[in-house]
Amino acid sequence: MKKYIFNRILRSLVSIFLVTTLTYAIVFTLVPRKLIFKQDPNYTKIAVTPDKKADYENTIYERMGYIDYLSTKELVAATKKVDSKVTNEGSASDKKAYQAYLKSAGGNWKLQKFESGQYYATREIPIYERLWSFYSNLIVIDHPWKIQDASNPNLKRYVRFENDPAVGPALVGSGTKHKYLIYFNGKFPFIHQNIVTFNLGTSYPTFANIPVLQVITQGQGKTLAQEVKFPTGQTKVSSIDIYSRTYKSPKQADARDISNFGKGDAYTATQNNYSEPSMISNSLKAGLIGVLLSYIIGLPVGLLMARYKDGIFDRFSTATVTFMLAMPSIASIYVIRFIGSKLFGLPDTFPLLGASDPRSYALPAIILGVLGAPGIAIWFRRYIVDLQGSDFVRFARAKGLSESEISRHHLFKNAMVPIVNGIPGAIVATIAGATLTEKVFAFPGMGKMLIDAIAAANNAMVVGLVFIFAVLAIFALLVGDILMTVLDPRIKLSTKGGK
Structure with missing residues (x-):
């Protein structure tokens, strides 16, 4: 077990590194960097002149790790260390001094000129250098x-x-x-x-200049x-x-x-302190309740479908489950939302009552539970049906045990082994993947954060969220394997024999 966990952790670290590196490379090389200013409310206010616009853009690019930037003041101060006669007037002699300094500094610096005639310098940071900076500063x-x-x-x-x-x-x-x-x-x-x-970087342009991890974990709404x-x-x-x-x-x-x-x-x-919980806290609350509901609904239905295999209940349930799996998620969300709000008076949007009222979490959690239940029911039925022809079941019948006793004491426990493996992953999926539900209910959680970050070209947030989701997903797989061994001690986690 210890050797398996050690090797699994090593492989997990490699997987996290590869996923994060690939995402970082794609985001910071293929996404046009100009897109980051589309949702920056300060851009049109500050960039009123060409010089201010160029200075603001380069300042932001430097903050996000695209370039190194020396403003006119910084360039003059740096050059004066080797040539005390340099000024900020932008004369021919100044240009020559700047070029000499930048050449001695190395790193492919590029000397550029504002419309006012003053000079500044930029250096494009290679992707491998940015990746090294990200990983070297990741753990503080x-x-x-x-x-x-x-x-x-x-x-x-x-x-x-x-x-x-x-x-x-x-x-x-x-x-x-x-x-x-x-x-x-x-x-x-x-x-x-x-x-x-x-340290997952700094958010921009949304949640501007706030660390990514702080955005996810700090409270929301008004200060408390x-x-x-x-x-x-x-x-x-x-x-x-x-x-x-x-x-x-x-x-x-x-x-x-x-x-x-x-x-x-x-x-x-x-x-x-804020009056509303953090995004990850909101998603965790709704996600845990949703997963609990999906197993409370799915397991008994799957058990009864298998017990009365090919009967009326099994055929009806199979048709219902198949219909629910085929039905678009957005349609199920709106149907449940309408029924819950009209018949039971539950709020149809989260901000209506806010995080202080438990009813705000009811419909999102119910929807997550209902959406997850059909898959659990159909797989649980399959596992039990596969086990019904096993030798130990035939032996139990020969001993005179009733079908009810066989289901409770033998089939249920054995069929739960593969089911329990997926519980941690299901929790992570509801936290990270409840995009439609959170969008419809204006739910301030993690599910829509990645989509919003991509739409806003918030590259640091995208990379940070991918890193967090990768860590949670891989950790969930490890916990699922360990839960299987707890439920069935006969399972031995080993690197040999494919077990």
């Missing part, structure tokens, strides 16, 4: 020497357990990026850590004001998330920072 480890701030030379550096006045017992750091490296609260998964984090206890001992009504404290240079601190966190405290940068 926080430590006491993480922060290097020349304006704060006396910053203490340590990691130690403290009974912090704001959050209680916690592993607290100084010199680290995060103040609280390990902390505890009543929110799932209850034990939280900031020592090892993932509540009582917060600050390290000074004061309790104030505030929307800040005290657990999210990160380093902020003291020279940038304002009076409010000082009054809330105390004089000399450099960890005053915080995120906000």
